[in-house]
Amino acid sequence: MSDLSEYGCCILTDVLSPERIALLKTKMDQQYEAEEALGELTPDRGRSNKIVIPNLINKGQHYLELVSHEDTEALASHVLGKQWLLSSLTAHMFKGTTPEVELVHRDQGQVPASLDQPALLNLFYLLDDFTPERGSTVVFPGSHRWPLAHRVHPPAAEKGAQVTVPAGSLFAFEGRLWHATGASQTGHRRRALSVFCSAPWLRQQENALAATSHDLLENADPTLRARLGLKTYGTLGNVNGTRVPHQRVAFGSVDVDLPDFLIGENAQLIPTGKTRLPQSLNTKYSTDV
Ligand SMILES: O=C(O)CCC(=O)C(=O)O
Incomplete structure (x- = not known):
């Protein structure tokens, strides 16, 4: 938590057991292949080789367990308050090499830049080692506290630092941190699951109430229902x-x-x-x- 406040990001190692990593990798690969076979209904992945599998909410209990994970709960409540919302739940991977660093951005780019507090927290549960050769995330440590004049136009990607984080870790970065997906020389899959958490007053990235199966909503425990938006926050x-x-x-x-x-x-x-x-x-x- 002190690293998060000093650098805008932090790393917790040994959060997922080897068995859990293996299971999640298998499930994620299967999910990707199955969605690719959907033809016209395959979600639009864009043109990049950085693939995002959207809306994991409906795609298995093994993903939902990361939303209620004790480290998710501790970090999100610390940064965003106890009533944080799930902004999105997604899987991230590469399909082959990616020649260039992707867009340098702040996740809370749609919130007024003058806001001096985090409105979002991205929790990346890593299923593979993140190394610079594999296109690990480029970060600008401390950029969450940069003055207003440096919060709108992104810094040059070359000035950032790439993280090195072992599989099974939780890599957390808050919404004001400048960062980007790194370029992958090796074509390694570099899999991670993102539990993206938001302040309770911010619109969610995925429209949870439209995108969640009603069966799941009806049967979810009160905490998950609240994280998805079925709880009031003030008015x-x-x-x-x-x-x-x-x-x-x-x-x-x-x-x-x-x-x-x-x-x-x-x-x-x-x-x-x-x-x-x-x-x-x-x-x-x-x-x-
Ligand atoms: O894929 C990465 O390394 C970073 C992902 C990212 O930039 C994001 O989810 O906002």
Whole structure:
């Protein structure tokens, strides 16, 4: 925690056991291959060889365990307060070599640069060793405290330092730190899982309530539901006008249920539950059956 406040980043080693690393690597590779086979439905990966597998929330309990991991809880609560939100849960890897360092950025680039506090915290759980040859992250230690004039235009990538961190570590960097994905000479996969945490007043990177299966939301424990946004923070995050517990509470922190109905014009009830597969899959399914 003191490194985080001094340098804007920190490293905790030996956080994941070798067995857990092996399992997560296998699961991540399988997930990637399976999504690639989805054809038109494969998420858009962009043109870079740095691959991000989005929205791991629906993709297995083994990923959700990192959200409730004690080190996630400790660091995120320390930096962002106890009511932090899950901004996104993603997997990061390379597919072959990457010739250039990617964009140098601050994760909280969309928050006014004059804000002198972290609004985001990126927790990278490393499944492979991060080394400069493998394109480890380029960081500018201490840049989270740079004066305002240096917070908008990024520093030159060559002036940064690349981290060296062993697999199984947690590499944490806060939202004001200038950083970039390094160039990979070797083409090593360099796998990591990102638990991206935000202050409770900031919009989440993934639209969790639209992107999470309702089954998962209904069955999630209260802490996970809160991390995904089903808890109020002051006057934020209400499901207003439909039946929720503690209807009259305007301030504070209250668990919120997904309503079965919204109330529309002339009190017409609008059902919220919907599960519709794309037409092509529906046809395939009914033919197979
Ligand atoms: O892939 C990396 O090394 C850094 C990733 C990054 O820049 C980010 O997630 O904001």
